Amino acid sequence: MEGSMRHGFYPVALRLAGRLCIIVGGGKVAERKLRGLIEAGADRIELISPDVTREIEACAAGGRLIWRNRPYAQGDLEEAWLLIAATDDHALNASLAEEADKLGILSNIADDYESGSFITPAVTRNGPLIMAVTTSGASPALAKALKKELDERYGNRYGEAAERLGELRKLILAGDDSSEAKEELLRLAAKEVLEAGIEDRTPEQWLKGLIARTKGRALS
Numbered sequence: 001m002e003g004s005m006r007h008g009f010y011p012v013a014l015r016l017a018g019r020l021c022i023i024v025g026g027g028k029v030a031e032r033k034l035r036g037l038i039e040a041g042a043d044r045i046e047l048i049s050p051d052v053t054r055e056i057e058a059c060a061a062g063g064r065l066i067w068r069n070r071p072y073a074q075g076d077l078e079e080a081w082l083l084i085a086a087t088d089d090h091a092l093n094a095s096l097a098e099e100a101d102k103l104g105i106l107s108n109i110a111d112d113y114e115s116g117s118f119i120t121p122a123v124t125r126n127g128p129l130i131m132a133v134t135t136s137g138a139s140p141a142l143a144k145a146l147k148k149e150l151d152e153r154y155g156n157r158y159g160e161a162a163e164r165l166g167e168l169r170k171l172i173l174a175g176d177d178s179s180e181a182k183e184e185l186l187r188l189a190a191k192e193v194l195e196a197g198i199e200d201r202t203p204e205q206w207l208k209g210l211i212a213r214t215k216g217r218a219l220s
């Protein structure tokens, strides 16, 4: 197996609910990262900055985050699970990256794509369907433009489909077919959605149709 050091990123989807996320900085970049955390379901957010945008201030007033209205102070990261450093102070961002590593905290450093343990992709969300694009730091603007194209092309079409497939999947997995038969049904359902779109029927009706299709094929 060959790795690539240059583009050495491992994409994951993190579960943030209940975990303390700290943003240091309160400018335009901090605001965008904050929006991303909220959309991802983060419910314990602290933002440390002596100065914030209006949107950040409104989010704090609405109880979406705790705003510490002061500069970063040593020790602020100790309880954190994840850090986003988005100040305009390069030396501070760099030292935050080091401190996070020492403490074992995930870190995103907005002004230096080589430090920090993760970078944030451009993201589009439609129900459970999340499409994320990264250029490994080569061109954030391209990541943003590609994300828009993906959203226009697939977002509306497959967001609801993913939701419905999720319900169908639960039904199939709860049944007592063999695991091979279940996998075949699940693959067939996803293929059907790609080829024909979703039809207006209950998961039970859908499953019936799929079973008929797999049986029909076995006989032919």
Ligand SMILES: C[C@@]1(CC(=O)O)C2=NC(=C\c3[nH]c(c(CCC(=O)O)c3CC(=O)O)Cc3[nH]c(c(CC(=O)O)c3CCC(=O)O)/C=C3\N/C(=C\2)[C@@H](CCC(=O)O)[C@]3(C)CC(=O)O)/[C@H]1CCC(=O)O
Binding pocket: 032, 033, 036, 108, 109, 110, 111, 112, 113, 114, 118, 119, 120, 121, 122, 123, 133, 134, 135, 136, 137, 138, 139, 140, 141, 142, 143, 144, 147
């Ligand atoms: C995708 C997106 C996600 C998000 O942030 O939510 C994101 N940047 C976005 C936009 C954007 N950022 C910049 C521009 C101006 C045009 C340009 O420079 O191309 C635009 C375009 C715009 O604003 O229109 C400038 C910029 N960005 C970074 C640096 C510093 C450096 O390169 O080290 C500088 C120079 C700062 C300076 O000049 O001082 C660094 C990073 N930006 C990343 C992510 C990570 C790599 C992701 C990847 O490559 O896939 C990484 C490495 C770290 C990180 O932030 O995680 C978000 C689109 C959101 C959306 O979808 O709407």
Ligand SMILES: NC(=O)c1ccc[n+]([C@@H]2O[C@H](COP(=O)([O-])OP(=O)(O)OC[C@H]3O[C@@H](n4cnc5c(N)ncnc54)[C@H](O)[C@@H]3O)[C@@H](O)[C@H]2O)c1
Binding pocket: 024, 025, 026, 027, 028, 029, 030, 048, 049, 050, 051, 052, 053, 070, 071, 072, 086, 087, 088, 089, 092, 109, 110, 111, 140
């Ligand atoms: N990753 C990205 O996508 C991206 C995009 C554009 C810019 N950048 C980089 O990100 C950084 C921030 O950009 P911006 O446009 O949000 O800047 P900005 O000037 O709008 O905001 C900077 C923020 O940092 C805060 N700050 C400064 N010193 C602080 C301290 N000691 N403690 C806490 N907060 C402090 C300020 O109060 C301010 O809120 C810049 O260095 C820029 O180069 C990154």
